[in-house]
Amino acid sequence: MIETVRLMMVGFGNVGKAFARLLLDKEAELLEQYQLRLIVTGICTRSHGAAIDPRGLDLRSVLETLQTSGSLSSLDRAGFSGNALEFIRDCEGEVLLDSTPVNPKSGQPTISHLEAGLRKGMHAVTPNKGPVVFGYQQLTALAESRGKKFLFESTVMDGAPIFSLFRKNMDLADLKGFTGVLNSCTNLLIGRMEDGETFEQALEYARSIGITETDPSNDVDGWDAAIKVSALATVLMKHPLTPLHVDRTGIRGITPEMIQEAKADGERWTLVCEGGWHDNKFLARVHPKRVGPNSPFYNVTGTSSFVSFKLDVLPGLGILESDPSPKTTAFGLLSDLICATRER
Numbered sequence: 001m002i003e004t005v006r007l008m009m010v011g012f013g014n015v016g017k018a019f020a021r022l023l024l025d026k027e028a029e030l031l032e033q034y035q036l037r038l039i040v041t042g043i044c045t046r047s048h049g050a051a052i053d054p055r056g057l058d059l060r061s062v063l064e065t066l067q068t069s070g071s072l073s074s075l076d077r078a079g080f081s082g083n084a085l086e087f088i089r090d091c092e093g094e095v096l097l098d099s100t101p102v103n104p105k106s107g108q109p110t111i112s113h114l115e116a117g118l119r120k121g122m123h124a125v126t127p128n129k130g131p132v133v134f135g136y137q138q139l140t141a142l143a144e145s146r147g148k149k150f151l152f153e154s155t156v157m158d159g160a161p162i163f164s165l166f167r168k169n170m171d172l173a174d175l176k177g178f179t180g181v182l183n184s185c186t187n188l189l190i191g192r193m194e195d196g197e198t199f200e201q202a203l204e205y206a207r208s209i210g211i212t213e214t215d216p217s218n219d220v221d222g223w224d225a226a227i228k229v230s231a232l233a234t235v236l237m238k239h240p241l242t243p244l245h246v247d248r249t250g251i252r253g254i255t256p257e258m259i260q261e262a263k264a265d266g267e268r269w270t271l272v273c274e275g276g277w278h279d280n281k282f283l284a285r286v287h288p289k290r291v292g293p294n295s296p297f298y299n300v301t302g303t304s305s306f307v308s309f310k311l312d313v314l315p316g317l318g319i320l321e322s323d324p325s326p327k328t329t330a331f332g333l334l335s336d337l338i339c340a341t342r343e344r
Contacts, residue, residue, distance in 0.1 A: 002035045005341050006056070006093035008042045008122075010084050010113050011100035012066075014210035015127055015154075016043075018326035019099070019333050020059045026334065036341060042091035043072060044084050046100070052078035052091050084109065088116045095123045095337060098131075101214035104223040104243050107134030114150065118142045123340040127154035127329050133230040133242055149340040154332030156182060156228045157305050158324040164339070165319075166236050173311045175237055177276015180307030181300045182228045184324060185212050185219035186251050186271045188303050193259050194268065210326050211303055222250035225273050225286040232307075233275045239282050241275075247285040254288050267292045270300065276310065 009016055023038055030036045039056030051057060051072040058075075065075060080090060088096065096117030100110050107130030114124040114131055115138075124143065126132075131139060132152050143150040153163050166175075181187055185206050192202035203220075206212045218224045226243035233241045254269050262268055267290045275284045291297045296318065300306045303325070308318040321328070 002031065002037055003341070004037045004039060005095060005337075006039055006041045007095045007097055007337070008044075008088065008091045008093040008117075009040060010044050010087065010096065010098045012043050012045045012048065012062075013099065013101070013214070014326040015099045015329045015333075017063060017066075019097070019330035020063060022327060022330045022334055024059055034338065034342065036338070038337065041093050042078075042080075042087060044087035044091075045072065049073045049076075050080055050082075050087055051075040052080045052087070054078070054092060084113055085116055088113060088120065093122060095125060095340060096120075097333060097337075098124070098126045098128060099333075100128060102128050102130045102218065102224070102227065104130065104218055104227045107131045111135040111139070114139055115142060118146055118148055118150065121146060121148065123149045123151070123337075125149075125151050125333055125336045125340065127152070127333060129155045129224075129227045129231050133227055133234055136234050137240070149336075151336035151340060152231075153336050154329045155231055157307065157319065157321050158328040159331035159335065160305075160319055160321045160324075161335070162232075162307070162319060163235060164335070170311070173313050176310045176312065177274070177278075178232055178236075178307055178309050179272065179274045180305065181270050181297050182273045182305055182307060183219055183222075183225040183271055184303040184305055185216070185224070186222075187300065187305075189220075190251065190254065190259060190269050190271075191301050193256055194263055198256070209303075220250050220252055222248040222271065222286045225271055226284075229273045229275045229284050229286060233282070233284060237275070237282075241282075241284055245284060247283075247287070249287045251288055262290050268298065270297050272297065273307075 042052040044050040049072045098113045110128045111131045117124050132155050139150045189202040213219050226246040226248045229246050230241040233239045272289045273286050304322045306320045
């Protein structure tokens, strides 16, 4: 028997558009493998208006309309006019997907959006790291009290299964710490500067492929990396942190001369993330570091990411994600949706 699940989306930037395209691409497979029909009953954006259609929006029309007119109002069938919280109140669905930009200092307003959705009886799915760091305990408790799911697989390494891996397969493993290269943007910027581009040229390219945060300073100054460290510590190590607790240094101080100097010595710069217990003290750090060919980070180039976990039973478990894109993040969202609906 085919089950129809209604989604409402708050935010429709690069990730939201990639998710819409992925739903179209995977429509037949979802029906065949899971007897699942996903429809989007509403989309609310900050810059392009909002549209609600209880029968389900035509996602091809949504994508075409944004490319031509830039406004969703022509697709609205409910006469909606209001903010995101009013949209969540008025639109109907079983799942709220919030892909609004991250606020690395408070997690708002996304936390309020997800709370509203959960209180209304919906599952809550997001690629936004802010709610995981600043609202994990309250959102998880609220979801459990409503018999719903709060899921966020895409927050740290796009579609790579990190949180679900630990949730499903690591019950008896004791996680001692982790290290990684977790910010794709800075990795890409350094690589292109190694090839002779200026910082501004490299950043413009990163923007053009949709790999930067909405505010690129979140990447360059290490906020994105710090909030990912905080998310891993909070969820996987049960040690709540915010980015303000992370010893953070971005890449603004890495000059072209330093990059070429390292290259001449057979090394390269990268932004390293660390978290874990040392001498009964929890240390969390983001900092640029020169690495050589013997480092596992040396070959993590372009937009790739890598994280290594130190566990009592698996001293060196690593996950590498090569050349992710908004589509990769969208796949993480789809995985969360399937997880939520299959366990209904």
